[in-house]
Structures are given as structure tokens and as C-alpha cells.
Amino acid sequence: MDALLQPWPWYVSGPLIALTMAILVLLGKRFGMSSNLETLCSLGGAGKFVDYFKVDTRPRRWNLMVVIGAVIGGFIGAHLLSSNDKVAISGDSIEKLESLGFESAGEAYLPTALFGAESLADPKVWALLLIGGFLVGFGARYAGGCTSGHAISGLSDLQLPSLIAVIGFFAGGLIMVHLLFPLIF
Template sequence: MLETLSGPWHWFVSGAVIALVLVLLLFFGKSFGFSSNLRVICAACGAGKVNSFFDFNWKAQTWNLLFLVGAILGGFISTTWLSDGEPIQISQATVQDIQELGFAAPQDLQPQELFGSEALSDLKTVLVLLVGGLLIGFGTRYAGGCTSGHAISGLSNLQLPSLIAVIGFFIGGLIMTFLLLPLIF
């Protein structure tokens, strides 16, 4: 069993599991999204006394917090005990694109020059990560949800705002990948 769990799985397994979870959420009248957990955590910590956005019944969203904890715990378990230590397999075209930007091929999940602990000593990298995080946070709040919430729950519910948000996510990703990232690095 451990050998099956630690080996590579076919891509359709993830899709089938996501579809199963989504059907269960729809059945119980819930919607999926990770970014809503930040609002729930802030509300649970008392932020509703400072801002009305956080003043809601956060206890009704406890299930979503459990989902978040399960995702984090699952990632930890899979990388700690189910990984064979081999670097992640990515296409040669991606490796070439990364190298053209001045990064070495990732030996883990991402380039160490950008996400490793030594990157924190480079002001440019810290600024890129800080500005990127602020833009993602602002965009998530402005769009009323994150990519997972809009693309998985919103589109399955045939919500037009989610379709517009997902199209915007893709356009933003293309602009960042092909225009801004080469200029920055």
C-alpha cells in the first residue's frame, strides 16, 4: 500500500477526487475556496470588532478550516514520508524557460534562487515576493475569491462572475509569464 501511495499517480486521479469533493460540497450546499479561510481565521481571532467585513458567524465555516488543515497536513505527510527524495519531474521546455530567466533547474518544487532561504538576502527577490503577495491578496479580495474557488466551485455552479474571474486569472498569468517576468529577471 505504501508503495502505491508513494509512487506517481496518473493525472486523472486528482481530477476524479476534486470532482467527488465538489459533488459532495454541492450536495451539502457548500462552496469551495481556500482564500475564504483567511477571513474565517481573522473573524475567529476577533477582527470583527475592528472591521465589519470580519463580523459574521465564522463557526459555520469550521468545515472549511478543517479542509485547509487537511490540505496542509496531507502535503506535509506526502513530502515527509511518501516522497522518494527524487526531484520533481518537469518538462525540458520548462527547464529551458527557467534557465533563460537566470534560474537553475529546480531540484525541489521551485527554483531555490527565488524561493530558497538564501533568496531572502537579495532585496530584489524580497521585493518581487512582497509585491506579488500583495497583488495576489488584493486580487483575491477584489475578485471575491481565489483561483480554486472560482475555477472549481464557481464554474461548476455556472456563475458568470467566476467565468470572468478565471479568464482574468489566465490573462494575468500570461502577461506575468511572457511580459513581466522576463523584464524583472
């Protein structure tokens, strides 16, 4: 049981991901969260308003299990398999985040300065969450998939567009963390 409470080493989790991807490739399936959310929108009736969502969802319903599994797995991991609530990040990162007003840095997965109930009274927080959500959604659609789809599924299929997208994701993440994040906060 103690082994479940620790982060899994690469030599366990890596082969499990590779096995999952091999099975999906052999079945002709693709993995990615944005396609799952696209299917949910189509099932929810978004096709009545946007032609993009007018698709046959029957062959894509299997991937909704990924969403259900992510929610259930996240809950189990956070509430049953975590030995403590501390987030394992460097002391330098904690100091930088605290200097920007994130007092809960290193103590919680979701910073209370953005996701706490009291922070939702601040219009700046709403603006950040709405703009960020729009940019993530637009970016996933524009890139033809999300980070998990391109980085796991696309690279497993040796797709050049996925390699370009992953390089873009990393470059964007570095720009956000080192240039934009300090300006916003």
C-alpha cells in the first residue's frame, strides 16, 4: 500500500502509458482531452448553435470514459492516495510565488488566490479565468488538439504536426511563466 502513496517512477508509469497508446493505435483510436470535451459538447446539443458540433458522436463515445476516469482517478489520487497535501515544488518556486501574492504556494494544488471561494469576488480573477479558458479552448482547436493529445497520442504516432505543437506548448509555457505571469501578478 505504501508504494501507491508515492509518485510512481518513470519505469512503471512510462511503460503503462506506452502500453495504453499501443492498444489505442492498434484499435485506430486517438487519445486527448479536447476531443472528449468536443464529444460532450456535441452530445449536449451544441450542434444546434454551431455547425462544427454537428457530428456523429456514436464512434467517439468510447473516449468519454477518459473524462470519467480522469475525474474519478483525480479524486482517488487526491483524497485516498495522497499521504499529504503538500505539492513537491522547489523552494525557489515557492518564494517567487509567495512574492507574487500566492501564499498557499507549495501547500495546495490549486492556489487559493485564484481558486478559493473568497477570490471569486474579485473581477480580476474572473477576467483571468475567462480569458485563460478562452485561450486554452481556442488554442486546442487551432492546434488540432490539446497538450495530452499531441504530446502523448500524436508523438506516439510520430506525427510532425504534433512535434511542432509540443514545441509550441513548451515555448508558450516558458514565455507565460517567465515573462507574462510576473506582469499579471
